[in-house]
Amino acid sequence: KAGVTQTPRYLIKTRGQQVTLSCSPISGHRSVSWYQQTPGQGLQFLFEYFSETQRNKGNFPGRFSGRQFSNSRSEMNVSTLELGDSALYLCASSSGTSGGAVSYEQYFGPGTRLTVT
Amino acid sequence: AQTVTQSQPEMSVQEAETVTLSCTYDTSESDYYLFWYKQPPSRQMILVIRQEAYKQQNATENRFSVNFQKAAKSFSLKISDSQLGDAAMYFCAYLTSGTYKYIFGTGTRLKVLA
Numbered sequence: 001k002a003g004v005t006q007t008p009r010y011l012i013k014t015r016g017q018q019v020t021l022s023c024s025p026i027s028g029h030r031s032v033s034w035y036q037q038t039p040g041q042g043l044q045f046l047f048e049y050f051s052e053t054q055r056n057k058g059n060f061p062g063r064f065s066g067r068q069f070s071n072s073r074s075e076m077n078v079s080t081l082e083l084g085d086s087a088l089y090l091c092a093s094s095s096g097t098s099g100g101a102v103s104y105e106q107y108f109g110p111g112t113r114l115t116v117t
Numbered sequence: 118a119q120t121v122t123q124s125q126p127e128m129s130v131q132e133a134e135t136v137t138l139s140c141t142y143d144t145s146e147s148d149y150y151l152f153w154y155k156q157p158p159s160r161q162m163i164l165v166i167r168q169e170a171y172k173q174q175n176a177t178e179n180r181f182s183v184n185f186q187k188a189a190k191s192f193s194l195k196i197s198d199s200q201l202g203d204a205a206m207y208f209c210a211y212l213t214s215g216t217y218k219y220i221f222g223t224g225t226r227l228k229v230l231a
Contacts, residue, residue: 003161031217042123042208042223056218090162096217104150104212106219108162 002027004093004109012115018079021112023091025072031055031096032074033106034066037088049074050096081116088113119144121211123222130199131230137184138194138225140209148214151185151192156224157205165207168192170214196227204229 005024013019025032033056034046045058049068068074072093078085092106120143130136142151153165168176168185175183180200184193196203209222 033217033219035221040223043219043221045219045221048217050217056216058218092162094217104217105152105164105167106154107164108154110161 004091004107006089006091006109006112008112009110010113010115012117013081014117015081015083017081018077019081019114021076021078021089021091021114023074023076023093023109025074025091025093026107029093029095029107030072031094032068032072033092033094034074034076035090035092036060037090037111038086043090046076078114083116086114086116119146119211119213119220121209121220121222123207123209123225125225126223127226127228129228129230130196130203132199132201134199135195135197136199136227138196138207138209138227140192140194140222142190142192142209142211142220144190144211144213146213150212150214151183152210152212152219153181153183153192153194154208154210154221155203155205156208157202162208166194199229201229201231203227 031050033048035043048056052068066076088111090111092108094106095103149170151168156162166178180197206224208224211220
């Protein structure tokens with residue numbers, strides 16, 4: 001079974017621009033979560049999508065948005081980039097159901113390294 | 118709100134020795150899950166071990182085991198017979214049952230010395 005893929009792997013953007021990141025989950029997984037990872041801050045939860053609906057949301061400004069398509073692929077968009085948005089953005093997929101511990105396990109992609117200059 | 122704290126930013130262990138990574142959490146929920154994830158340098162994050170809060174028995178996976186103290190809200194990871202490939206960032210994570218809003222700690226970088 002193919003793993004979680006993220007594109008692009010690396011991005012360099014200028015302050016004020018916008019960016020779109022893509023995530024393809026494991027086949028059959030309906031939940032996709034997004035995280036921002038920075039040194040010293042660990043993983044900060046951005047949002048989670050399930051069946052094309054945002055089911056959970058973290059404490060990030062409205063500049064961060066996402067969506068999920070019918071095939072469970074997800075995109076994350078950041079508008080009006082700031083220097084502080086430089087980070088590794090991770091996506092993780094899981095079954096999305098409440099079927100016990102196994103269903104909650106997340107499978108992570110390799111991440112997209114975003115640098116804002 | 119739930120929180121996860123990893124108080125050890127960095128740990129070192131000699132190859133073949135045992136090391137314990139600490140994690141504490143705060144929650145008012147009674148039904149939840151705890152996880153340890155490993156992120157090797159420049160590689161993808163993978164699940165190491167998970168624990169259901171309703172289970173009193175500590176989870177084990179080969180050389181990895183946890184010490185789950187529910188009353189103390191502590192969830193430490195023990196790595197036995199440490200190997201060079203264990204060198205990585207280790208993240209402790211919490212999840213309230215029925216939700217998909219994970220909370221991660223800030224991580225512990227583990228160095229394995231040959």
